Amino acid sequence: MNDFLLKINGADVPVRAPGEETLLSVLRNRLHLTGTKYGCGEGQCGACTVLIDGVATRSCQARLATSTGVSITTIEGLEHGGLLGPVQQAFLDEGAFQCGYCTSGMILSATALLHDHPRPTDAQIVGYMDGNVCRCGTYPRITAAIHRASQLAVAGEKGGSGHAHE
Amino acid sequence: MPTSELMNDLLAEAAQQEVIGRLHRFQLDRRDLLKALGGGLLVSLAGGSALAQESGRRSGEHELPQDVSAWIHIGADGRVTVFTGKVEVGQNIRTSLAQLVAEELRVPFRAITMVMGDTDLTPWDMGTFGSRSTPTMGPQLRNMAVTARQMLMEAAAQRWSADASGLAAADGRVTDPKSGRSLAYGEITRGEKLERVVSGDPPFTPAIEWKIAGTAEPKVNGRDFVTGRHQYPSDIVRPEMVFGKVLRPAGFNATLVSADTAKAAKMDGVQVVRDGDFVGVTAADPWVAEQALAAIDAKWNVPQQISNRELFEYLKNNPENGGHERDDVEQATPAELQQAMAGADVKLEQNYTVAYIAHAPLEPRAAVAEWSGGRLTVWTGTQRPFGVREELAEAFRIPESRVRVIQPDMGSGYGGKHTGECAIEAARLAKAAGKPVKLVWTREEEFTWAYFRPAGWIEIRSGARRDGTIVAWEHHNYNSGPAAIASPYNVAHQVSQFHPTKYPLRQGSYRGLAATANHFARESHMDELAHAVDMGPLEFRLKNLTDERLRAVLEAAAEKFGWGHAKAAAGHGFGIAAGVDKGGHVAACAEVEVDGGGTVRVRRVVQAWESGAIVNPDGLRNQTMGAMVQALGGALFEAVQFENGRILNPHFAQYRVPRFKDMPEVEVVLLDRKDLPSAGAGETGIVAVAPAVGNAIFAATGKRVRSMPMAAGGELSS
Numbered sequence: 001m002n003d004f005l006l007k008i009n010g011a012d013v014p015v016r017a018p019g020e021e022t023l024l025s026v027l028r029n030r031l032h033l034t035g036t037k038y039g040c041g042e043g044q045c046g047a048c049t050v051l052i053d054g055v056a057t058r059s060c061q062a063r064l065a066t067s068t069g070v071s072i073t074t075i076e077g078l079e080h081g082g083l084l085g086p087v088q089q090a091f092l093d094e095g096a097f098q099c100g101y102c103t104s105g106m107i108l109s110a111t112a113l114l115h116d117h118p119r120p121t122d123a124q125i126v127g128y129m130d131g132n133v134c135r136c137g138t139y140p141r142i143t144a145a146i147h148r149a150s151q152l153a154v155a156g157e158k159g160g161s162g163h164a165h166e
Numbered sequence: 167m168p169t170s171e172l173m174n175d176l177l178a179e180a181a182q183q184e185v186i187g188r189l190h191r192f193q194l195d196r197r198d199l200l201k202a203l204g205g206g207l208l209v210s211l212a213g214g215s216a217l218a219q220e221s222g223r224r225s226g227e228h229e230l231p232q233d234v235s236a237w238i239h240i241g242a243d244g245r246v247t248v249f250t251g252k253v254e255v256g257q258n259i260r261t262s263l264a265q266l267v268a269e270e271l272r273v274p275f276r277a278i279t280m281v282m283g284d285t286d287l288t289p290w291d292m293g294t295f296g297s298r299s300t301p302t303m304g305p306q307l308r309n310m311a312v313t314a315r316q317m318l319m320e321a322a323a324q325r326w327s328a329d330a331s332g333l334a335a336a337d338g339r340v341t342d343p344k345s346g347r348s349l350a351y352g353e354i355t356r357g358e359k360l361e362r363v364v365s366g367d368p369p370f371t372p373a374i375e376w377k378i379a380g381t382a383e384p385k386v387n388g389r390d391f392v393t394g395r396h397q398y399p400s401d402i403v404r405p406e407m408v409f410g411k412v413l414r415p416a417g418f419n420a421t422l423v424s425a426d427t428a429k430a431a432k433m434d435g436v437q438v439v440r441d442g443d444f445v446g447v448t449a450a451d452p453w454v455a456e457q458a459l460a461a462i463d464a465k466w467n468v469p470q471q472i473s474n475r476e477l478f479e480y481l482k483n484n485p486e487n488g489g490h491e492r493d494d495v496e497q498a499t500p501a502e503l504q505q506a507m508a509g510a511d512v513k514l515e516q517n518y519t520v521a522y523i524a525h526a527p528l529e530p531r532a533a534v535a536e537w538s539g540g541r542l543t544v545w546t547g548t549q550r551p552f553g554v555r556e557e558l559a560e561a562f563r564i565p566e567s568r569v570r571v572i573q574p575d576m577g578s579g580y581g582g583k584h585t586g587e588c589a590i591e592a593a594r595l596a597k598a599a600g601k602p603v604k605l606v607w608t609r610e611e612e613f614t615w616a617y618f619r620p621a622g623w624i625e626i627r628s629g630a631r632r633d634g635t636i637v638a639w640e641h642h643n644y645n646s647g648p649a650a651i652a653s654p655y656n657v658a659h660q661v662s663q664f665h666p667t668k669y670p671l672r673q674g675s676y677r678g679l680a681a682t683a684n685h686f687a688r689e690s691h692m693d694e695l696a697h698a699v700d701m702g703p704l705e706f707r708l709k710n711l712t713d714e715r716l717r718a719v720l721e722a723a724a725e726k727f728g729w730g731h732a733k734a735a736a737g738h739g740f741g742i743a744a745g746v747d748k749g750g751h752v753a754a755c756a757e758v759e760v761d762g763g764g765t766v767r768v769r770r771v772v773q774a775w776e777s778g779a780i781v782n783p784d785g786l787r788n789q790t791m792g793a794m795v796q797a798l799g800g801a802l803f804e805a806v807q808f809e810n811g812r813i814l815n816p817h818f819a820q821y822r823v824p825r826f827k828d829m830p831e832v833e834v835v836l837l838d839r840k841d842l843p844s845a846g847a848g849e850t851g852i853v854a855v856a857p858a859v860g861n862a863i864f865a866a867t868g869k870r871v872r873s874m875p876m877a878a879g880g881e882l883s884s
Binding site: 017018032033034035036038039040042074076089097098099100104129135136 | 255256257258384385388389391392393394395396397398400401403409452453526527528529530575576577578580606608609784785788789791792793794795796817818819823824825826827829832
């Protein structure tokens with residue numbers, strides 16, 4: 001057991017744990033940030049996706065010791081002052097989930113995609129999202145939600161007043 | 167379908183899912199519950215009602231006052247709480263059932279809270295499977311809601327000395343149009359305890375007049391899913407909770423020879439649990455629990471067992487007793503069948519196979535178990551909380567009254583979470599630890615130690631006249647199951663028979679059960695027969711079909727797809743298939759591309775769906791689309807490989823499920839039959855895609871693939 005300092009959703013978070021423990025386990029089992037999900041533990045399903053310095057990363061493959069000195073964003077960090085982020089809002093508007101277990105990972109992967117490609121093509125969506133499994137089969141709606149989020153984000157920047165609306 | 171036939175179907179399905187028996191079970195005193203709820207109006211449904219036979223007690227015992235199958239409570243604040251043993255697993259009944267209650271009760275949708283799948287709070291229920299929530303729990307809840315509304319109107323009439331028939335109920339209020347007086351539901355009950363057990367069948371609001379039901383109400387707690395706030399079973403945390411791990415055998419049917427746990431036992435805070443062949447560990451620290459499990463040196467004796475290569479030979483050659491013909495379709499005698507076949511101009515005989523596949527719910531089995539004062543509480547993901555309670559009571563030899571199972575809305579099931587293995591393991595570890603224990607199965611454990619959709623061998627023999635009239639049809643299913651085995655086409659002489667066999671893997675329920683296998687075989691064979699009599703596949707089906715509902719979805723799918731008008735590009739082919747099961751009518755048209763290397767890509771699928779009056783068109787569209795996408799996996803590449811009691815592909819890297827890159831253009835056509843009762847829609851949407859794709863592969867290549875999956879590894883199977 002060692003002491004580490006993580007930066008999660010903008011806050012400094014001290015953690016005492018073995019350095020080789022996965023970031024996923026630290027988030028879920030030690031910090032109770034359970035919005036990040038375990039799906040396979042092998043980087044094959046994307047349920048555990050978080051952003052590390054803005055890059056979509058499988059937290060089941062990241063080790064605690066190498067997760068310091070970077071900025072970690074989890075699903076809990078996308079809502080600000082009760083306002084949903086554009087990708088969250090778009091998923092809600094499109095009803096882009098069934099059981100919702102893949103949703104956190106999908107939203108974070110899509111957030112990274114939209115950062116790199118604000119107006120993504122369908123091919124770019126497949127390229128960024130293919131590592132995320134939705135066993136309920138809502139892929140067509142997720143694709144629609146990503147396009148909608150792209151529009152929300154652009155509209156939000158133009159309006160300069162955020163993007164939250166019920 | 168008459169109720170008795172529905173019950174027969176349900177019992178047959180229950181038998182296949184190992185949940186038969188124990189249909190009579192109820193232990194909760196609703197008076198205690200009412201006390202806990204405070205004042206208000208409580209309406210419950212008598213078990214004797216024909217509607218209540220699948221939930222709560224069955225007929226003959228309805229005189230028992232506690233014999234109810236669901237409750238609705240209206241509090242003094244006007245909040246409506248609905249209690250049902252059904253569970254939400256992503257199929258959206260938390261929303262759609264609430265819409266039905268809001269509709270009949272005349273309250274805003276937001277006034278409803280659903281309490282689901284908690285064995286201490288909700289009435290007994292057999293389980294959430296078989297597409298039964300909408301057609302059975304729906305009417306049960308509507309029944310109580312109508313009665314509650316009538317009671318409130320009567321109470322208001324009494325208060326005002328008015329005639330109840332002159333009053334109106336809307337938006338959570340009773341109003342007297344003459345005087346303009348109005349009371350909110352909560353004000354009418356004044357916190358008094360009002361109770362009534364419903365046994366009649368009051369008139370429902372016709373679907374054509376629906377204002378809340380029938381609309382695209384968004385998922386009720388959708389915001390919790392996009393913020394990560396929703397707590398799934400694997401997210402539950404209890405005070406003092408420790409982490410558990412279970413040692414897995416080296417193969418199925420293995421016996422433990424030895425287990426050296428000394429090293430694990432010395433680790434910080436680790437407790438080793440050994441009970442027969444069960445070995446597990448707990449530790450306060452999640453990392454230490456994993457290390458402790460890895461430190462156990464175990465030796466297992468694994469017997470020789472068959473592999474997937476010998477599977478179909480094995481199924482054919484190992485019959486078990488218990489096969490039966492469908493009694494809802496008249497079965498031809500051997501002599502009749504022979505005679506009919508002799509009169510056929512064209513005869514076909516083909517065999518079809520379906521591999522074992524896995525449910526692979528994205529949330530694996532998970533449970534948090536807590537013992538307190540001799541009582542056991544388990545939070546776990548299951549489609550059968552009352553079944554799991556029974557399993558727990560048996561495992562620990564305690565009365566069910568001392569076991570509570572709570573099912574937080576879970577990360578899906580698809581028929582794969584009927585059983586309580588993980589709950590039992592967590593409870594066993596917690597008993598030893600003296601603290602709450604969380605156990606979450608790994609993906610490999612879920613792929614290995616859960617159960618599978620049964621593999622099957624299917625033989626079909628058919629005969630038709632030159633003009634396309636089917637005269638004889640024989641359908642034999644070995645092991646996979648009897649669901650939807652009877653042909654919906656007009657066949658003068660048919661035999662449809664399910665043959666149980668011995669089987670090598672633990673098998674059980676699955677979305678659609680054997681309806682997928684039986685439709686794949688039948689609808690592939692229909693395509694073959696159409697070609698044999700030189701007719702178009704759609705024309706041939708319609709010639710032999712009088713079921714108006716099935717004709718309607720076939721025609722709707724064909725029209726949307728452009729069947730008969732569009733021409734396939736080189737290397738592309740079109741296929742069509744249809745089917746019916748559990749009141750769901752479905753037809754699919756597929757466009758498939760097969761390149762020179764045999765790589766199969768499904769380019770477009772159009773599916774038409776009809777299941778009576780639509781309760782929530784957005785939820786239904788989502789379910790239908792999801793079923794189509796999931797169907798692609800079993801159609802093209804999903805197959806469990808096994809050898810000597812070991813699963814060879816227990817990871818997502820090896821067991822291929824549909825992903826973004828596999829997505830065709832997907833279109834759904836919903837037919838809303840407001841004149842028909844609402845049927846369930848969670849399952850049957852899966853059955854038509856595989857044969858439509860197979861028929862399209864044939865159209866593209868001239869090659870008939872009669873085995874699911876049809877393109878394991880991405881390329882056309884030989």
